[in-house]
Every structure is written in C-alpha cells, then in structure tokens.
Amino acid sequence: MLDEKYYTKLVDTHQSKLRIDRYLTSVKVPTSRSRLQKLIKQGKVKVNNEVITSPHYYVKYHDLIEIEFPKPPVFPLQPEQIPLKIIYEDEYLVVIDKPAGLVVHPAKGNRTGTLVNALLYHTSLSSQGEDQFRPGIVHRLDKNTSGAMVVAKTEQSYRILSEMVGNREITRIYLCLVWGQPDKEGGTVEAPIGRSRIDRKKMAVTSFNSKTAKTYYEVMVKYGAASLVKCQLQTGRTHQIRVHMNYLGHPILGDETYGGTAKFPPGVKRKWSHQIPQLSQLVRRQALHATYLNFQHPITKRHMKFKSPLAGDIKKACLYLNQQRKAILDPQNN
Structure with a gap:
C-alpha cells in the first residue's frame, strides 16, 4: 500500500533472491532506483522491522519491506509566474x-x-x-x-x-559553436570526467575519482574563427559537452568556465582573429543548445520526437560567420 509517507511490500516466492533496490524497482515502487538507494543509505528502509543501510541486501520470501518517504519540505517551493515556452x-x-x-x-x-x-x-x-x-x-x-x-x-x-x-534510452542531441576548426569531421570523445583537482568548481578530464564519459560529435560547418558542431550524449556527466570540446582543443564560444572567453581562444588561426570581438559580443554565454529529444513515452509507449530551433544569439553568430565566409569566397560581390 502507498500513502503520503509510507510504502509496504511483502516479498512473494518468485520475487526473492534479488538485491533490494532491484526488487523494489521491479515491483514498480513509484520512485527511481537511485532515489531508493539514497533512502536505503539514509536508513529509511526496514526489512522485518530492522533498518537496512545497504542496497546489496538480497530479499527473501516473506520479507516485509517498509519504506519511509521524506516529509514535505518545511519551506515548500513557491509557484512563480515566469514565462515558459x-x-x-x-x-x-x-x-x-x-x-x-x-x-x-x-x-x-x-x-x-x-x-x-x-x-x-x-x-x-x-x-x-x-x-x-x-x-x-x-x-x-x-x-x-x-x-x-x-x-x-x-x-x-x-x-x-x-x-x-x-539506460541511455533517450536521445539527446546538441548544437554548439566551438572556437576554431577541428581537424576531424567528427568522431567520439571517450574521456572520463571528474571534479577538477585544481578548481573544485570545475569538471575536468581526469582519471582521479572520475566517471566514464562518451560524446559523439560531428562538425556541421567550418566557418572561420568558429565551427558549428553537433554533439550526442552517450553518458550524462556534469558539463560533459563543454569539458569534452575543451579537451579537443576547441572550447565552446562564450564558455567562461572552460576557455571559451579567452582573448585569443585556442584553436583560432591568426587569419580569423578579427572575427573574435564580434562573436564575443553576439554570444555572451556558452553557445550550447539542446536541439533534439527522441524517446518512447513512459506511459503510452508512443514514439516522441521534439526539436528546438537554434537560440537567437547562436543563430545570429552563425549568420555573421556565414556572411564573413561568403565575403572571403566571393569578394567581388561584397
């Protein structure tokens, strides 16, 4: 049974011999497995009236499992009339x-x-x-x-x-403007990401206390001082695309945390350096946009696809770069 605070479950014969977090997920407790693991570690789960603190407990036939969900926040979140698209x-x-x-x-x-x-x-x-x-x-x-x-x-x-x-069953595709022109037309960046040991507010490619991270990328357009790149996440680490593009030597334009606001950004050849000031004016944040989502609806199982048009500031930067490129390719018409 389920109410506002408690959930109880009696283990059936055919459901025994599973880790408790996997078992509770399999019987569709209305929360995520990661949240269940946190509740177990916080001592919010009892088996046969005994608190367990490890998700590695294996359930047995006729185990009585009780879960105490956290009480509502003392200071509930306030609805605010903020415009949404x-x-x-x-x-x-x-x-x-x-x-x-x-x-x-x-x-x-x-x-x-x-x-x-x-x-x-x-x-x-x-x-x-x-x-x-x-x-x-x-x-x-x-x-x-x-x-x-x-x-x-x-x-x-x-x-x-x-x-x-x-389980990586949601396709997430991003577009970003990176400084310079990558040598390869695309590929996979597979480099572990963890907290920077130099600056704890930043993430970094590191083997120290890190998690695997994988990003597919494809260079869509090489303009001049910058290139438009499509990225697809295969993992979901903090700042993953930003860290991986910087790792390639082509930080995202406007990214003040990962080298994208340098006076002379890495990857930009001298002949394109005159474009840097205008691009820095046009985009005053990291030029990263989540353009596409693709997933199966969790309840109806219908296939869902959603696109988000490129944000205005990034679009303006692309138009400027395209004009600059045309001027170089066809100087007589400019």
Whole structure:
C-alpha cells in the first residue's frame, strides 16, 4: 500500500533472491532506483522491522519491506509566474524549450526564479524527484544552456524516465559553436570526467575519482574563427559537452568556465582573429543548445520526437560567420 509517507511490500516466492533496490524497482515502487538507494543509505528502509543501510541486501520470501518517504519540505517551493515556452504537454510529462539564463531547479540560497518555480505555477508536479527541490527533474541543462528538456509530472513517469536516462534510452542531441576548426569531421570523445583537482568548481578530464564519459560529435560547418558542431550524449556527466570540446582543443564560444572567453581562444588561426570581438559580443554565454529529444513515452509507449530551433544569439553568430565566409569566397560581390 502507498500513502503520503509510507510504502509496504511483502516479498512473494518468485520475487526473492534479488538485491533490494532491484526488487523494489521491479515491483514498480513509484520512485527511481537511485532515489531508493539514497533512502536505503539514509536508513529509511526496514526489512522485518530492522533498518537496512545497504542496497546489496538480497530479499527473501516473506520479507516485509517498509519504506519511509521524506516529509514535505518545511519551506515548500513557491509557484512563480515566469514565462515558459511549452513544446509539448500531457498529464504525465512536459517538454520545455528552456531559455539561456534560467536555472533548472532551486538550491540552497536560491529557491526562486527557476524553471521548477515556473512549472509549479503552470502545471501540477506530483513527482517529488530526487529531492524536495527537484520535482520531476530527470535530466538537467546548465543555467546558460538553452533548448529542449523533458520534465516528469507524476511519480510513475518520473521513475520510468529516470531509468530511461540511466539506460541511455533517450536521445539527446546538441548544437554548439566551438572556437576554431577541428581537424576531424567528427568522431567520439571517450574521456572520463571528474571534479577538477585544481578548481573544485570545475569538471575536468581526469582519471582521479572520475566517471566514464562518451560524446559523439560531428562538425556541421567550418566557418572561420568558429565551427558549428553537433554533439550526442552517450553518458550524462556534469558539463560533459563543454569539458569534452575543451579537451579537443576547441572550447565552446562564450564558455567562461572552460576557455571559451579567452582573448585569443585556442584553436583560432591568426587569419580569423578579427572575427573574435564580434562573436564575443553576439554570444555572451556558452553557445550550447539542446536541439533534439527522441524517446518512447513512459506511459503510452508512443514514439516522441521534439526539436528546438537554434537560440537567437547562436543563430545570429552563425549568420555573421556565414556572411564573413561568403565575403572571403566571393569578394567581388561584397
């Protein structure tokens, strides 16, 4: 049975001999496996009235499992009338075209002015998510990254979408402007990402306390001082595309954290350096846009595809670069 705080389950014979987190996922407890693991480690799960703190416990026939879900936040999140561009919505999920500059969810010291606050005004989010400040959030975009993202509206859709993200069953494609012109037309960057040992606020390619990270990329257009690159995530590490493009020696234009705002950005040849000031004026944040989502609807199982047009500032930069390229290729008509 399920109420606002507790969930109980009696293990059947055919369901025994599974790890408890896998078992609870298999019987469709209305939350994600990662959240279940956190609840177990926090001592919120009992088996036969004994607290367990390891998800490695294997369930047995007739085990009585009790889960205590966290109480609602003392300071509930406030709905706020913030304009949103909705690409798609039904009773289970909503797909947003997030603008650059909008933080996805509240955090300590920053409980207002976020996408979550806007969604709470616009619609109902019954899915609590991983913690009280992230209802429905199954994947994130950085504050200054624009584009398409999906948010769960119910516990059931949250659990399924979270599993799909973890199993790489949601296709996420991005477009970005990087400095310079990569040597290869495309390829795979497979380099582990972890917290930088020099600056703990940054991520870095490192073998120290890192996780595997894989990004497919394809160079769409080589302009001059910059190139338009398509990236597809195969993993979902923090700042993954930004870190991997910088690792290739071609940081994303406007990315102040990973080399994209240098006076003479790496990868730019001297003959294109006159374009740097104008590009820096046109794009004042990382030129990264989530342009495409492709996934199976978690409830109806319908195949869903969503596109987000390139954000205005990045589009203007591409138009400028294209004009510059035409002027060089056909100087008599300029």
